[in-house]
Amino acid sequence: MVEIAFIAPLLTGIIAFFLGGRSSRPLLTITGALHLLISVLIWSFRPGAAFPDYFGITPEGLLSLLVISLLFFMISIYTTAYLAKTEIHSERIFTGCMLLFLATMTMVTLSDHIMVMWIAIEATTLASAPLIYTHRSAASLEATWKYVLICSVGIALALLGSVLITLAMDVGGVYAPVSFSSLTDVAEKLDPFWLKTGFVFILVGYGTKMGLAPMHTWLPDAHSEAPSPASALLSGVLLNCAYLGIFKTNKIMQAAGLGDFSGMVLIFFGLASMLAAATFILKQTEYKRLLAYSSIENMGIIAFGTGVGGIGAYGAMLCLIHHSLIKSSLFLSSGNILLGYASRLIDGTGKMARLMPKTFVAFFGGFAGISGFPPFGIFLGELFIVIGAFRAHHYIGVGLFILSICAIFAGFANHIMKISFGDSGVAVKFEENATMVWPQYALLLTSVVLCFWMPETVSQAVMNAVNSMGGGF
Amino acid sequence: MIHTVDTILALVLLSVLFSFGSSRLPALIKVIAFQGVVVSVVPFFMGHTMSAGGVAFTIATLLIRGIGIPLCIYLAIKKVAIRREVEPIVGYHASLLAGLVLIVAAIFVAPKFNLPQTSGHVLLLPTAITLLVAGMFILMARRNAIAMVLGYIMMENGIYLVGTSFSLRAHHIVEFGILLDVLAGVMIMAIILQNIKQAFDDVDTALLRTLKE
Numbered sequence: 001m002v003e004i005a006f007i008a009p010l011l012t013g014i015i016a017f018f019l020g021g022r023s024s025r026p027l028l029t030i031t032g033a034l035h036l037l038i039s040v041l042i043w044s045f046r047p048g049a050a051f052p053d054y055f056g057i058t059p060e061g062l063l064s065l066l067v068i069s070l071l072f073f074m075i076s077i078y079t080t081a082y083l084a085k086t087e088i089h090s091e092r093i094f095t096g097c098m099l100l101f102l103a104t105m106t107m108v109t110l111s112d113h114i115m116v117m118w119i120a121i122e123a124t125t126l127a128s129a130p131l132i133y134t135h136r137s138a139a140s141l142e143a144t145w146k147y148v149l150i151c152s153v154g155i156a157l158a159l160l161g162s163v164l165i166t167l168a169m170d171v172g173g174v175y176a177p178v179s180f181s182s183l184t185d186v187a188e189k190l191d192p193f194w195l196k197t198g199f200v201f202i203l204v205g206y207g208t209k210m211g212l213a214p215m216h217t218w219l220p221d222a223h224s225e226a227p228s229p230a231s232a233l234l235s236g237v238l239l240n241c242a243y244l245g246i247f248k249t250n251k252i253m254q255a256a257g258l259g260d261f262s263g264m265v266l267i268f269f270g271l272a273s274m275l276a277a278a279t280f281i282l283k284q285t286e287y288k289r290l291l292a293y294s295s296i297e298n299m300g301i302i303a304f305g306t307g308v309g310g311i312g313a314y315g316a317m318l319c320l321i322h323h324s325l326i327k328s329s330l331f332l333s334s335g336n337i338l339l340g341y342a343s344r345l346i347d348g349t350g351k352m353a354r355l356m357p358k359t360f361v362a363f364f365g366g367f368a369g370i371s372g373f374p375p376f377g378i379f380l381g382e383l384f385i386v387i388g389a390f391r392a393h394h395y396i397g398v399g400l401f402i403l404s405i406c407a408i409f410a411g412f413a414n415h416i417m418k419i420s421f422g423d424s425g426v427a428v429k430f431e432e433n434a435t436m437v438w439p440q441y442a443l444l445l446t447s448v449v450l451c452f453w454m455p456e457t458v459s460q461a462v463m464n465a466v467n468s469m470g471g472g473f
Numbered sequence: 474m475i476h477t478v479d480t481i482l483a484l485v486l487l488s489v490l491f492s493f494g495s496s497r498l499p500a501l502i503k504v505i506a507f508q509g510v511v512v513s514v515v516p517f518f519m520g521h522t523m524s525a526g527g528v529a530f531t532i533a534t535l536l537i538r539g540i541g542i543p544l545c546i547y548l549a550i551k552k553v554a555i556r557r558e559v560e561p562i563v564g565y566h567a568s569l570l571a572g573l574v575l576i577v578a579a580i581f582v583a584p585k586f587n588l589p590q591t592s593g594h595v596l597l598l599p600t601a602i603t604l605l606v607a608g609m610f611i612l613m614a615r616r617n618a619i620a621m622v623l624g625y626i627m628m629e630n631g632i633y634l635v636g637t638s639f640s641l642r643a644h645h646i647v648e649f650g651i652l653l654d655v656l657a658g659v660m661i662m663a664i665i666l667q668n669i670k671q672a673f674d675d676v677d678t679a680l681l682r683t684l685k686e
Contacts, residue, residue, distance in 0.1 A: 054647075119650040126657050133665075138672045142681040145665050149621060152658050153612065156628055159651065160605070163636045171588070221684040280686055 002049050002057060005038045005065065006106035013099030016092055024095040025080055031099055032069075032076035035106070039069035043457070049110070053177060056112035059464035060247055063317075064109040066458075067324050068237045070446070072102050074439040075236075078332050079229040081435035085339055088227070089136050100127040101233060108241040112179045114162045117245055118155070121209060124238055125151045131230040132222050143218075143225035150218040151209055158205025158245065164198035165190075165252070180248040184468075187255035195253065199262055202249045203269065209242035211296045212269045212303060213276035220280075223292035224344065228335025231288065235295045236328030240320060243302060247469065250306060254470040259309065266307030267397055273300030274404040282411040286344045288334050290415055291327065294370055297408050298323040298378075304401060305385040306469070312388025313471025315381040317462050322369070322377030322447050329443035330366035333359050336437070337419070340430035346415050350424025358432045360420055362440035367416045369447055371409045377451045478518045482596040485511050486576055489607045492627070493568040496558045498550060501623050502543050508604065508627065509538035512634045519594070519637075530645040537652050538633070542626055542659050549663035550619060553670035560677055563614040571610065579603045588638075597638055604631030618669060618676040622662045629655055 012031045016024040043062055049055040079098070088094055104127050107120040125148065133144040166178055171191035176182045183190070208215035223231045246266075253262035277297035284290045298319060305316025336359040341349045353360045369376035382405065389398035454462075466472050485508055492504040513534040516523070523531070561568065576599070583598035608628030612621050636648070666676060673680045 113647065115647040115651060119647070119654055122654040122658065126654070126661055129661055129665075133668070139683055141665070141668055141672050142684055145618070145669065145678075145681060146684075148658070148662055148665060149625065152662075153609075153625055153628065156625070156632060160632045160635065163632065167588075220686075225684070283686075 001047050002042055002055060002110050003051065005035065005042060005110065006103045008038065008103075009035055009099045009106065010103040013096050013103055016096035016099055019092055019095075022083075022091060024092045025083060028076040028079055028095055028098060029073075031102070032073035035102065036069040036073045039065050049112075052112075053179065054113040054116045055110045056179070056181060057110070058112070058181070058248075059461040059468065060244060060317075061109040063321065063458075063461050063465060064237075064240050064244055065106065067240065067321060068102070068105055068109065071236045071324060071328050071443070072233070074443055075229050075232050075328065075332065077435060078232075078335075078439040081433060082227070082229055082335060085436075086227070088134055093130055094134055094227075097127055097130045098230070098233070101131065101238075103127075105237055105241050108244060112181055114165060114178050114180065114183070117180070117248070118159050118162055121158070121206065121242060121245055122152070122155050124241060125155065125209070128230070128234060128238065131233075132226040134227050134230065135225065137225075140225040143221035147218045147222040150215070154205050154208025154215055156205070157208075158202050161198045161201030161203075161205055161249075164194050164201060165249075167191075168194035168198060180252065183252050184255045187252050188257065190252075190256055192256065192258060195256055196258060196261055199249055199253055199258075200265060203246055203262075203265055206242045206245040207269055207303075210239050210246065210303075211242075211273070211299045213273040213296065213300070216273065216276065216296050219296060220289045220292040223295070223331075224286060224288040228288075228331055228338065231291075231334070232328035232331035235292070235331055236324040239295060239299055240324055243299070243320065246303075247306065251469045259470055263307040263309055266303045267394065268307075270300045270302070270304030270307055271397060271400050271404075273297065273303065274401065274408075276300075278404040278407040278411070281408050281415075284411070284415060285346055287337065287346050287349070287415065287419060288331075288344060290346070290412065291330050291334060294408070294412065295323075295327055297404070298327070298370070301382065301385065301401075301405075304397070305381070305388065308385060308388045308392050308394060308397075309469075309471050310388045310391060311471070311473055312385045312392070313469060314462070314466045314473070315384030315388060317381075317466055318377050318384065319381035321450065321462075322381060325443045325447040325450075326366050326369040326376065326378065329362060329440040330370065332436075332440050332443075333363040333366060336430065336432065337363070340428040341424075341426055343426075346418055348426065349419045350422035350426070352420045355424070355428040356430065356432055358437045359440075362437060362444065364416065364420060365444050366440070367412065369444060371412055372405065375451065376447055380451065476518070476594060478515055478594050479596045481511050481518075482515075482594075482600045485600050486596070486603060489576070489603055489627075490569060490572045492611070492623075493572040493607070494565050496561075496565065498559060498617070498619055498623075499547070501559065501620060502547050502550070505546075505623050505626050505630075506539055506543035508630050509540075509542060510535060512604075512630045512637070513538050515597075515634065516637050526645055530649065533649065534633075534652060537656055538630070541656055545656075545659050545663050546619065546622060546626075549666050553667055553676070558617070559620040560616040560679075561614060562616055568610070568614060572607065575606055575610070576603050579606070594638075597634070601631050601634040601638075604628070604634060607631075616678050618666055618678050621678065622659065622666070625662075626655075626659065
């Protein structure tokens, strides 16, 4: 009965649409808590699915499910305080879409059928589009338009890729259910030409959604125009969901003995994303776009690590988990900054260390984490990926990898210093109440704790996920 | 021997050329509706034995692809009262030439794939490829936001045509889910179109240029 995990938020989401005014606010936190409970129960009891043809539990799905639940719970707590401080045009649509968004993302983590996966990922686009348009400005309209059109076209290519994989079954004369698990079992019999073509289309399609360059153009616009809690969800979990689609297809490729081909393609897109992010971060003028480009960089790192394989795949998995925790905390802090300075521009901020000390601690801590300082998990992840790339003799690739990480760190640090300690003539009218700060602290703390002590069952799930795509120590 | 399928698919190929040369949005919507109808009825003529569920599903597809989606866009146009040109980036004559080259290339390339499923239906794969690429072409070569949505739908029709020829048939529930997703996507796009029209007083995507690096 794993389906309950996405049916529950689906129902509360529909209810939220019919509630007037502010009465829908508590629904967010209640559903968040309920969803977290369901996830923990699924994690500990591993129940079967009511429709095993379409849904199932996999280690990578379970990991993502737990991350989604935890993030959504924290974000929902922040959102209640955030909504009290901002004017939002139609609150019930915002709340309803947040919950539907949660439902569709949960569906992605649990789906095992190739086409159901596609349906769920396309549904995440549709559920999150109204969130980006929350502020009803011309710029947010443009961002929503780009988001829906670019992602729909991208995901249509992923649909073609999925159809081509079923074609690989037909041509190879395989008669099995069209699910990722059964396809991985029979992968060797699939027609390699159509499997490769399908993989490339799926990578380009879901890669659009994941924010891989050169299909990333919607990402900075959408992340900067959406209200901060929605940006945190987009960056923290939506990108992971798209990655899950690529991960599972890569698993089929590995099982079919085409891991070298899929690895090369992943490394190419990964490096392209990192280089693109490095170029744009250096001359960035808005802090939310800065964070968005950092997400593109991290998705590039994850794709690169997955492509490298071996210990690099383990590093990619670590980066995936820690990026979600840290980046969503950063986006929540950016919401505070926007409320305080009423400007999206880096030049419009300054002296944050003195004016907003609590947010400063969260923001600076998040910066340290995302740029790969040792106490946080991204450091370990990147280290493993570099080691893995050296072991696999990708010397040029690893050179570009390290170069772009350095450039991004330099650019990022420069902007963060300006925000934290630069001059500012603005009077900040923002009271830092506890509910708008401690969710960020909690997320960062989780990341630090996971680095030193990972519960046995979690580390086992990470290892299983990595092994299933041919990685490991 | 010429199959019924090939005859109607030939009309689809012609309709692609027509859409490339057409400057009016309502004409483009009619083309999309026609293509939607044809790609949904193709399974009837493929010669497979169809179950009752299969027939019901094909009719549902016909209703959504042939009527629902085009109607959605038509209402969006009507509401924002635009009867304007599609504002081409690539001119109509150049578009027509590109369309001809595309069709010839698709017919040339398709047999090289050697697919057993399409044997007997010479035009099935070429039409699918043409619809896919033509949809992308319209997306890139027209500045009008409505024309871009129509390009997306044309692309979807092409993918559906690829899908109908292969083993997907066994999973009607799944295919219905895909269809609903596409329908919901088009509806959301229609809503955004109306908002764009309200905010900018036009649906020319050249106006959507404030967010860039």
